[in-house]
Amino acid sequence: MSIRSAIKRHLRAQRLFVFNPELASDRCERLFIYDKEINDLLEGQWESGPSARRIGWLIADIESFVRGHEVVISLVPYQADAALFGRLSRATERIWDFRSRHPSPGIRIFGCWAEVDTFVGLGWYPRSLPWNGREPLGGRDSHSWEVAKLECKTKWDQLFPQFEKIGGEDIHDYISEKVTAANSL
Amino acid sequence: MTTFQKKSLPQILSSDQPIPEGSLAYIEQRAINEFYNVVLSRYRFAKENHNLTKAELARRINKGQDQVSRWLSSPSNWTIGTVARLLVGINNEEAQLSYDSFIGRTATNFRAEDSFYSENVPDLTDYRQVNTTHMNMATFEATQ
Numbered sequence: 084m085s086i087r088s089a090i091k092r093h094l095r096a097q098r099l100f101v102f103n104p105e106l107a108s109d110r111c112e113r114l115f116i117y118d119k120e121i122n123d124l125l126e127g128q129w130e131s132g133p134s135a136r137r138i139g140w141l142i143a144d145i146e147s148f149v150r151g152h153e154v155v156i157s158l159v160p161y162q163a164d165a166a167l168f169g170r171l172s173r174a175t176e177r178i179w180d181f182r183s184r185h186p187s188p189g190i191r192i193f194g195c196w197a198e199v200d201t202f203v204g205l206g207w208y209p210r211s212l213p214w215n216g217r218e219p220l221g222g223r224d225s226h227s228w229e230v231a232k233l234e235c236k237t238k239w240d241q242l243f244p245q246f247e248k249i250g251g252e253d254i255h256d257y258i259s260e261k262v263t264a265a266n267s268l
Numbered sequence: 269m270t271t272f273q274k275k276s277l278p279q280i281l282s283s284d285q286p287i288p289e290g291s292l293a294y295i296e297q298r299a300i301n302e303f304y305n306v307v308l309s310r311y312r313f314a315k316e317n318h319n320l321t322k323a324e325l326a327r328r329i330n331k332g333q334d335q336v337s338r339w340l341s342s343p344s345n346w347t348i349g350t351v352a353r354l355l356v357g358i359n360n361e362e363a364q365l366s367y368d369s370f371i372g373r374t375a376t377n378f379r380a381e382d383s384f385y386s387e388n389v390p391d392l393t394d395y396r397q398v399n400t401t402h403m404n405m406a407t408f409e410a411t412q
Contacts, residue, residue, distance in 0.1 A: 094381065101380045105277040105294065108373035111380040126274055139293030147301040149380065153308035155341050165341030185344035263312055268322055268340045 086197050086246045090116060093242060099203070104146050112151025113258070115181075117204035118238060121192060124207055124215070134215050141190050144183040148202070156254055157265035161223060166265040168202075168257070171232060172223075177248035178232050188212035191220060193235040196249035196257050205238040206231060278371045295370075304343035306363065307354050311340060314358050329357035 093099040100122045102115040156168040163169025181192040189210035314320035326336040355361045
């Protein structure tokens with residue numbers, strides 16, 4: 084069985100969900116797949132209320148990735164700065180965050196690459212301020228980062244016990260085209 | 269328990285009700301991301317084909333390299349002036365605006381889940397190769 088078959092099985096069981104652009108006229112060039120926790124955030128009644136604007140921005144940022152727009156990613160932990168994706172510390176763990184930074188509080192979606200151009204999001208966190216009932220991750224030395232990474236790893240192992248996450252030291256190991264490394268801008 | 273059926277953006281916009289703040293935020297960020305995509309594609313093209321460096325771009329537009337790095341990494345804090353400055357600095361270009369209604373656009377024949385569910389639809393990689401007639405601004409720019 085391929086990881087694609089495993090994803091398909093999880094989609095059917097609604098353990099995972101796949102992001103589609105808001106407009107049916109927008110084509111998908113990459114896949115952003117996510118768990119129920121993220122689905123509840125994105126599919127909730129977010130059109131109004133205090134969280135509405137932040138979630139609207141987050142959806143637009145995910146959509147930009149899915150539509151195949153230019154992406155900046157960072158392979159170097161702690162140096163992602165403004166990149167859309169950053170590999171987190173201890174690169175061998177192969178855990179990344181998707182970074183919707185603006186406006187505050189930034190939102191981080193932790194996840195892993197299942198295939199080239201296919202990111203699997205497995206948990207979300209506010210970066211710097213409490214938001215939507217959740218405590219922020221805090222500074223980079225905060226224990227919360229380690230907890231979040233462990234949760235991500237645990238979810239991956241439960242969903243894909245037979246499959247390793249994608250790794251590599253070339254940005255094209257993760258995104259096939261229209262990608263730039265943050266440290267090569 | 270109330271079941272919430274999310275409306276599509278065209279459905280929301282077709283109503284005569286005020287546009288919800290979440291939808292407006294999405295539309296704002298979508299526009300910013302479109303500009304960012306065009307600017308970064310022009311930068312990457314100039315870098316790969318004309319050996320443009322960040323230092324040279326910074327010098328051309330009278331900004332520090334750190335500032336240029338931040339602008340190129342993400343469109344946070346961009347203004348229309350940022351777009352104008354970067355485009356002219358990269359290749360003496362300006363953005364040409366066009367507009368199109370969100371409502372009534374033709375749906376693409378490929379949605380993300382198709383790559384998993386349909387036996388007849390090619391997977392994502394194949395799809396890029398066969399669907400060459402539907403070019404959006406980003407892909408058009410990339411081929412220039």
